[in-house]
Amino acid sequence: MNGLTSLSLLAASPVLEFLGISPAIFVLVLVAFVFLALSFTTIAPDLVLIASVVILLATGVLEPSKALAGLSNEGMVTVAILFVVGAGIRETGGVDWIAIRLFGRPKTVFSAVTRLMLPTMGLSAFLNNTPLVAMLIPAVTDLSRTQRIAASKLMIPLSYAAILGGTCTLIGTSTNLVVQGLLIDAKGIESKLGLFDIAWVGVPAAIIGGIYVIFAACYLLPDRSAAISTQDDPKEYTVEMQVAPDSPLAGKSIEDAGLRHLPGLYLAEIDREGSSIVAVSPQEVLREGDRLLFVGVVESVVELQRIRGLVPATDDVFKLKAPRPQRCLIEAVVSNTCPFVGKTIRESRFRNHYNAVVVAVARNGERLHQKIGDIVLTAGDVLLVEAHPSFAEQQRGSRDFFLVSKIDQSSPPRHELALFTVALLVAMVLLVSFDVVSMLVGGLVVAATMLITRCLSIEGARRSVDWEVLLAIAAAFALGQALEVTGADKMIADHATSLAGDSPWMSLVMIYLVTLLVTELITNNAAAALMFPFAMATADKLGVSYLPFVIAVMMAASAGFATPIGYQTNLMVYGPGGYKFSDYLKVGLPLDFLIAGVTCVIAPLVFPFK
Structure with missing residues (x-):
């Protein structure tokens, strides 16, 4: 964002012009207030984020078309469709089939999180994170209910496991493929990374991060269980x-x-x-x-009716x-x-x-x-x-x-269609992961098939959509747009990378941390696209290999754990886990720095600066 654009933005906003505030500074202050409101108040996240969009519109920082673009964003619509797909699997009893085979019947939080994370990380290394988490959320909800383990102990580990597993291969997350594409454009096809090149960094990060998450789930995540007992309900x-x-x-x-x-x-x-x-x-x-x-009690009687x-x-x-x-x-x-x-x-x-x-x-x-x-x-x-x-x-x-x-959601499941819906889901995940169809198209086809074959009713499909999550995602996109159009994102990147001086290692650390910050504020793919040129320019300026910097951008843009808006799967588990914004900060911030340390130490050893 150049100075002329910034001046034109200021002129287009009478409020900011009157106050003499730079649009970029204004947006950064607003983002800080959003974080504080999400961390220290009980106001619903979608209300806080929507209020920030209203302020951006009222001050003229964003045009209505950009502020509302998140409502038509493919990612947001995809999440809505995946809610319907998940409901179809749940209504046919396919969730039970998945849950038993993946998670078994663990009796403690430690064993439940361990049983949850290992297969999720393994699958996520080769499958797209978003449909994988969408597939497993109903299964984890079922695990929580039947094993009397609070969903708040399981949902964040599910998202984090998918993120960590995605860093282990080139196809594990779309972010890695975005960086791969940028690298080929910049350096030619001979610079293309192999499928497992990032695994030298990603696998140690996943192992260390996974061990941390297992213990963090036991001791740091809240226990917000809505435990059912015969004492809670006089109707026995x-x-x-x-x-x-x-x-x-x-x-x-x-x-x-x-x-x-x-x-x-x-x-x-x-x-x-x-x-x-x-x-x-x-x-x-x-x-x-x-x-x-x-x-x-009635909740357990309903569950009894659903057992095949x-x-x-x-x-x-x-x-x-x-x-x-x-x-x-x-x-x-x-x-x-x-x-x-x-x-x-x-x-x-x-x-x-x-x-x-x-x-x-x-x-x-x-x-x-x-x-x-x-x-x-x-x-x-x-x-x-x-x-x-x-x-x-x-x-x-x-x-x-x-x-x-x-009694809500008490219709008997169509068990005869359970394996059919699971097969549909597996086909969707595979086709999306190997770029045969987009996530949106795959989800629409599967959701439509479920409705046509009566795996799910129209009423059930409408009821399955979590509008609070969707509105929060749409508003988060608007905040990201504001950071981009005002140049606030580039301002952060320029100032941070200039602090590193001529040290390759310090420059690597700064590139990682700034990419991570942008990931937590905007989205993973946007952060990767923004920071890649800075990474390449820094390597050229220092006269060192660009590979450790490219790996750092891949890891940092994928490993956003400290906010629910940092990674799409974090937002997907926000509602089902009953979380507060501060839960992500408490558990995710140490994990952010842990993965940063692993990456910045191992990347230069595997891919030397010279």
């Missing part, structure tokens, strides 16, 4: 499930089937061929036809008119005028009367031990019924029930 439901014929659970123990790990749920009894097994051992092996009597191979013990569920994927769970409180008070659920012929099936019953904290069909209804009983969503509307004004409310 009794629910009866059956091991279906050809169920994958048959032949597994209670422990191996994952039926001991649903929070707030207790397996009270197994009915096997007319005989009851009480005080069920975790090593008890399940058989086809076993009827399992559980007691627990378990079905409600009543055959009435399969006689309802609406297909199962179109149904949901609805809570209904029995009134004293209900005609079925004093009758058992079986005698009441509930399905025939309401076109709904009772799958669980709660009674004022009392633990019910009867089978569902044998429970005698009393006024005040809370019934969990499976029905078409229209049941809630039809019965809301009925005298038969005091209260009727739908």
